[in-house]
Amino acid sequence: METALAEDLSHAPVFVRRPGGEIVYWTQGARELYGYTPKQAIGHSSHDLLRTEFPRSLHEIDTELERNGSWDGLLRHCRQDGRHIWTESRWRRRRDTEGRGLFVVETNTDVSDREHLSRELDHRVKNLLAVVQGLAHLTLRTDEPDKVDRFEARLAALASANDILLRLHWSGASLKEVE
Known part of the structure; x- marks a missing residue:
């Protein structure tokens, strides 16, 4: 044996x-x-x-x-x-x-193939968030800067949460980390 x-x-x-x-x-x-x-x-x-x-x-x-x-x-x-x-x-x-x-x-x-695909996905998500932020900025052109600032802060928080998840390889993060 x-x-x-x-x-x-x-x-x-x-x-x-x-x-x-x-x-x-x-x-x-x-x-x-x-x-x-x-x-x-x-x-x-x-x-x-x-x-x-x-x-x-x-x-x-x-x-x-x-x-x-x-x-x-x-x-x-x-x-x-x-x-x-x-x-x-x-x-x-x-x-x-x-x-x-x-x-x-x-x-x-x-696991090279998996890592390369994961990194490509991470890159594409970041690009998508940049497009969303750009569209939101164009859409919210207004004389109400407070409204624009709050919305941009929400988008920045979304991007920050994405960065935390990327750092952890999408394995999960506590709510405290992404708040």
Whole structure:
């Protein structure tokens, strides 16, 4: 059973690294995703090899990994051919019997297409809001500046709420954040 499981996992983009980042195991799936052979990857820092861009400081992520035993997030990596990709990354810390962190198992799924589409949608929404604001300004040309100011403030608030949602990748925001 362990052999079958290892065979199944070999096709997934998975690698194992020491807590400091040194790669000790590299699957065929990782080779297919990143372009590096095991010989090229093993012994190198995963963060340096893949030129990883983190959503926040690596220290903060490592602290969460140490505290919870796992971390999930969106990373930007660079393949061997120089192409940048977005990955949903899952890190799991493996410990020895005395509780020391021995290895980190890192699984990465290429979500580049989804990220590019999301960013395109975000861009189009911003453009649409700019058009609405322009039309509203033309429509409300009046001698009542207070009315125009209030309406423009509402449009600015709508644009601000959109910016907050974009920053959170449309995963949701509290009402307090968008007020």
